[in-house]
Amino acid sequence: MRIGSLPRVRLADLPTPLEEAPRLGERLGLRRLFVKRDDNTGLAMGGNKARKLEFVMAEAVRQGCDTVITTGGLQSNHARMTAAAAVRLGMRPVLVLDGGKPGRYPGNLLLDKVLGAEFEFVPKGSDVDLEMAKVASRLKAGGAKPFVIPLGGSTPLGAVGYVNAALEMAGQLVDMGMKIDHVFLAAGSGGTMAGLLLGLKAFVPGTKVWGISVGKGSGRLREVVAGLGTEAASLVGLPLVVEPADVLIDDSYVGDGYGIPTPECVEAIRLAAATDGLILDPVYTGKAMAGLIGHLRDGLIRPDENVVFVHTGGAPGLFAYEEWF
Numbered sequence: 001m002r003i004g005s006l007p008r009v010r011l012a013d014l015p016t017p018l019e020e021a022p023r024l025g026e027r028l029g030l031r032r033l034f035v036k037r038d039d040n041t042g043l044a045m046g047g048n049k050a051r052k053l054e055f056v057m058a059e060a061v062r063q064g065c066d067t068v069i070t071t072g073g074l075q076s077n078h079a080r081m082t083a084a085a086a087v088r089l090g091m092r093p094v095l096v097l098d099g100g101k102p103g104r105y106p107g108n109l110l111l112d113k114v115l116g117a118e119f120e121f122v123p124k125g126s127d128v129d130l131e132m133a134k135v136a137s138r139l140k141a142g143g144a145k146p147f148v149i150p151l152g153g154s155t156p157l158g159a160v161g162y163v164n165a166a167l168e169m170a171g172q173l174v175d176m177g178m179k180i181d182h183v184f185l186a187a188g189s190g191g192t193m194a195g196l197l198l199g200l201k202a203f204v205p206g207t208k209v210w211g212i213s214v215g216k217g218s219g220r221l222r223e224v225v226a227g228l229g230t231e232a233a234s235l236v237g238l239p240l241v242v243e244p245a246d247v248l249i250d251d252s253y254v255g256d257g258y259g260i261p262t263p264e265c266v267e268a269i270r271l272a273a274a275t276d277g278l279i280l281d282p283v284y285t286g287k288a289m290a291g292l293i294g295h296l297r298d299g300l301i302r303p304d305e306n307v308v309f310v311h312t313g314g315a316p317g318l319f320a321y322e323e324w325f
């Protein structure tokens with residue numbers, strides 16, 4: 001594997017802990033539940049994007065860019081972490097946020113502001129790629145050298161960050177003398193799952209990786225994850241293909257849509273906090289935990305199997321959802 005030879009900038013505190021959540025595991029009736037603490041990656045309050053950005057931002061540096069443009073919803077963790085990565089590398093962060101100009105700036109929006117990001121608010125449901133391209137040409141005309149990162153940083157290079165996470169986890173499992181059966185994580189734009197699935201297929205074969213969708217339908221997301229995984233494989237030199245049939249996506253925990261909590265999600269957030277002091281979020285990890293709980297209830301995982309929940313971060317978003325708690 002050539003992961004070590006790909007350009008990379010260090011942005012994340014790695015390795016993140018792989019720790020047991022004994023009280024939550026017990027409450028769920030699981031013999032052993034572990035949490036991969038990617039909420040602790042350190043970049044401007046942490047989360048999964050730090051790993052992706054190590055590889056994606058290296059490309060911006062290589063191209064000599066001075067400005068980074070990315071997109072997301074108003075409470076995008078990806079936008080917040082990209083803004084932080086940009087300023088750390090001496091670049092100007094510009095965020096094209098889908099949702100219209102807000103009246104208030106809670107949660108991630110506040111952190112974006114503090115980080116000095118420039119905002120371009122576009123009406124909800126806009127073609128954000130087109131909007132980013134417009135902003136890029138305007139900035140270019142003004143003499144800037146912009147680098148555009150698509151939604152969620154979910155490019156093949158971004159997914160490589162999670163191949164690296166799988167490698168890290170494989171080493172931790174060996175050190176702990178542990179075998180795992182299932183991995184659960186939230187799937188949004190799909191890059192995290194793509195890299196992790198590919199990496200676990202290579203380094204911890206036999207592990208079932210379950211992506212709990214937070215927005216997209218399972219059919220579309222399966223294709224996206226398979227495509228990104230296969231492209232990431234060729235970037236890192238792994239002789240593997242990720243087929244859509246390898247990708248286990250469950251979209252039945254989305255509820256009314258992206259960013260709208262469900263009662264199960266709120267309950268999962270309360271439970272994780274009240275047992276092991278884990279702070280989940282209402283957009284991603286709360287729904288992923290609700291998915292894990294639902295899979296146990298539905299007999300898709302057995303109580304005597306070992307499960308890893310990937311905590312991908314997102315807690316800053318919780319501060320924008322006060323009325324749900």
Ligand SMILES: Cc1ncc(COP(=O)(O)O)c(C=O)c1O
Pocket residue numbers: 047048076077078152154186187188189190191192193281284285312313314315
């Ligand atoms: C906290 C959190 N978890 C999970 C995800 C999903 O990752 P991906 O977009 O790579 O599927 C995101 C993406 O924005 C996120 O912010």
